Amino acid sequence: MYYFRWLLGFLHLLVWGSIILVHAIPPPDPVQCNRTICTLSNSYGAWGDRKDCSVKSVVYPTTEEELRSAVAHANKNKLKVKVVSQFSHTIPKLACPSSLGHHDSLLISTAKYDSSIEIDSVNLAVTADAGVALRDVIDKVEEAGLSLAAAPYWEGVSVAGMISTGAHGSSWWGKGGAVHDHVIGLSMIVPGNESEGYAKVKQIAAQDQLLNAAKVSLGILGVISKVKLSLERGFKRSITYNFTNDSSIENNFMEHGKKYEFGDITWYPSKHTAVYRYDSRVPMETPGDGINDFLGFQSNEILISKSVRASGKIFLGLIAHS
Ligand SMILES: Cc1cc2nc3c(=O)[nH]c(=O)nc-3n(C[C@H](O)[C@H](O)[C@H](O)COP(=O)(O)OP(=O)(O)OC[C@H]3O[C@@H](n4cnc5c(N)ncnc54)[C@H](O)[C@@H]3O)c2cc1C
Known part of the structure; x- marks a missing residue:
């Protein structure tokens, strides 16, 4: 009986303790x-x-x-x-x-302009409404057995916001790691005269010289309505991080970029450390969990962020007074 009560008490603590401790806050509406x-x-x-x-x-x-x-x-x-x-x-x-x-x-x-994602499997292209989240595009494209050739490291972006700012991943191969270099068409809404109803939709195709100006336009040339991106046959990526000494980083980086399609190097000069990312495409059948467990973009306890900031302030304070 004593053990049963003890077990019940422990379970209560576990359940209520978890409810009190796990408290996630989604980002507020901007x-x-x-x-x-x-x-x-x-x-x-x-x-x-x-x-x-x-x-x-x-x-x-x-x-x-x-x-x-x-x-x-x-x-x-x-x-x-x-x-x-x-x-x-x-x-x-x-x-x-x-x-x-x-x-x-x-x-x-564009928070509510995010419903349409059209895949053209024959011509290897996807066209999405400006406000569609990158994650939703990736999921839909992968469902069709296709892949985006380039994407930023971070999926919390809309398709139009991403290309407007030149967001990029890492690659020297093919058209490179910047997503806008894989844009093959746009619809942009620009001002019109009275007879045009004060605004019109302009279709900008791949061969149109205007595309270069319109795609990375930071929202100052017009409102992008739809984005068309080229696709490739579906592939996975295999990623391995190598934490090593940074002594020959200047000799290694060219070779690293040539050897690994999506390779990159994170350099920590004060620690004399370079983190080489060996990142290559592999066939879909390659086993793996498909999870990028890079710590940088994962959610953190607020307490951890607060203490990191506080220790930074104390450190700066000490430098200022020394
Ligand atoms: C944690 C984090 C990680 C990041 N990682 C990367 C990364 O790996 N690589 C990288 O390159 N960048 C990265 N960024 C930057 C990010 O890619 C850009 O800030 C991107 O613009 C965010 O997209 P958004 O949808 O939030 O755009 P918004 O912030 O909404 O808009 C960005 C700009 O585009 C304009 N815009 C938005 N929608 C339209 C539209 N429909 N028509 C015309 N203009 C429009 C806006 O006016 C604004 O000037 C990161 C940002 C964060 C916060």
Whole structure:
């Protein structure tokens, strides 16, 4: 009986203890509005100038026509307009319509414009709505037995936000590791005159010279509506990290880039350490768990982040006083 009570007590502690200890917080919506004004934040919580980005109003189109109407409304009423994704992982403040104040400004969020992902298996291409998350594109493409040739290290991006900022992984092979170099078409909404309804959808094809300017345009040439990316037959990647001395990094990096299709090197000069990533494509049948367990982008206990920051401040304080 005594042991039974003890066991029950232990189980209670385990269940309630876990509920109290495991407390995950999803990132807040980057756009917060009160009755009079909206504020756009990036995921870091601060813009470079340390000032808020205030906007008069925000719209959430769900279709290409609603997106076109939003641009037309801004053009007709001479509003300053910018676009942001559901993630707002941007570092520069270019997603903010105006730094001078919220009057006459409109923010277009693509958070709800994320329903369409069309795969063309014959021509090895995928076309997605601007606001679709990279993870969703990858899942759909892989379901069809195909793969994106390039992707950033981090999946918390929208397709339009990703190409607009030139987001990249690592590769010297083929067209390289920058995702925009694999873009083969775009739809962009640009201002129009009155007879065009104040905004129009411009299709920009692979051979069009405009594509080079439009794809990495930081949201300042127009609003990207759809992105078409080239695909390859499905493949897996095999990744091994080699932590080693950095003594001949300058002699090794060219050879490393040539040898491993997605290879990279993380350099820790103060530790005299270089981490060589041996990263190559392998056939789909290759066994593996398909998990990238790189610690950098995994969720952490808030307590750990706080203590790392606090120890950094103490360290800086000690340097300042020594
Ligand atoms: C933890 C972390 C890891 C990262 N890792 C990498 C990495 O490995 N490689 C890398 O290259 N980058 C990396 N980045 C940077 C990231 O790729 C960029 O910040 C990317 O722009 C974020 O995409 P987003 O969808 O959040 O875009 P947003 O932040 O919403 O927008 C970015 C820019 O694109 C514009 N934009 C957005 N949507 C549209 C649209 N529909 N039409 C026109 N313009 C538009 C915006 O106005 C803004 O100027 C990382 C960022 C974080 C936070």
